[in-house]
Amino acid sequence: MNIQKSYGDPGSGRGKLYLVGTPIGNLEDMTYRAVRILGEVQWIAAEDTRQTRKLLTHFEISTRLVSYHEHNKQASGPELIRLMQGGDSIALVSDAGLPAICDPGADLVRLAIEAGIDVVPIPGANAALSALIMSGLPTDRFLFGGFLPRDRKPLERELGALKGDPATFICYESPHRVVKTLTAMAEVLGEDRQVALMRELTKRYEEAVRGTLRECLDYLEEHPPQGEYVLVLHGASASETAALESxxxxxxxxxxxxxxxxxxxxxxxxxxxxxxxxxxxxxxxxxxxxxxx
Incomplete structure (x- = not known):
């Protein structure tokens, strides 16, 4: 069992791991608290230091940067834990949005918890939830799938598991694969399933396309995909779920x-x-x- 009192033991001698949300496109989405924390910690662990340096320069933050990503996490993770055990606090950021979602930050969080280090979220922009609330689809129950499998067989298997699930489904997709993924969804779940395609969230060319899977595929034939997408898919209807159960x-x-x-x-x-x-x-x-x- 692990019990954390985020602000209850200032004399522990250990630093904290702050999970700091950063903008997903529009710099005005940076919070006051995020700017303050990034300026107060001893280190900022970044997925891409070049990208994060641009953000820090914009907000006139001079905190030292250290690289932490998928390819160096085995070596960098334990070193960051050692720094926090020695009293330094570290802010973890991803290239955009909330860290530790579909990125190696989740591994650092687990290491910190195992080492008895407090993990403190600094909320900010998030593409998945932003897309969900503007989709017009049900928000009372939803499932986030991150990036779906690239290969057809595992992709169809994962989509098949959604066939009777009433939860709204959210996933990320690249412009190069979005048509392939939507086509697989239509084949497995039916062309009439409602979906919302969100791209370039918070940016100048933000766009939401809402309709059936068939309608959205037809739209993309006339308007080639551009930018990163968030797909928000309507869950199974009550009749579909009941039909599967019976x-x-x-x-x-x-x-x-x-x-x-x-x-x-x-x-x-x-x-x-x-x-x-x-x-x-x-x-x-x-x-x-x-x-x-």
Whole structure:
């Protein structure tokens, strides 16, 4: 068990790890508290020191910078922990938005907690939540998926798991892959599922495209993707969720499911396709599962 009183033990001799949110595009989104903390700590650990230096110069902050990213975290992480155990406080920042979300900052947070160092959030801009609240889709229950898998098979598997989930789904995507991802969503979840495409949030060319998956794909055919995207996907409807929960095949094994269709006169290939469609998984995945030795 770990119990933290963020401001209750100033005499511990240890520094703190501050997770500082930075703008995702518009510098006016920097908070007063973030500027103060960045100026007060002994070190700022940055994913990209060149990018962060521009931010610090803008706000006239002269705190020392140290690099912390995916490729040096094994060496840099323990060194940062040693500095905090010695009394220095460190502010962790990412290139944009909140640190420790889809970046190696989460590993530093775990190391700090294990070392008994207080971890203090300094809230700021966040692309996922900004996109969610402007999407017009339900916000009472949502799931953040970060970056979806690049390869088709794991992508379809992850999307298949969403088939009966009522939660609004949020993910990030690059302009080079957004059409491929939306196409996979349409194939697995249906073309009529509502989605919102948000790009260039807080920047000059901020844009929100809202509609069905089919409508958004048609839009991107006429307007080639530009900038980084946040996709906000409507969750399964109550009828979709109920249909999956009460499906006639729910208690069948995959093999029995396919066999039931074959008993109705379908050939193996078509039975496999129908069963995969029922379960919301790629046909290849179901095929591999049935033919494992």
């Amino acid at each position: 499906a006639w095949w729910a208690d069948l094994t995959p093999a029995d499911h396919v066999a039931r269709y074959e008993a109705e006169g379908l050939d193996h290939k078509e039975a496999l396709r129908r069963a995969a469609q029922d379960r919301g998984v790629p046909k290849r995945e179901l095929y591999n599962l049935l033919h494992q030795s």
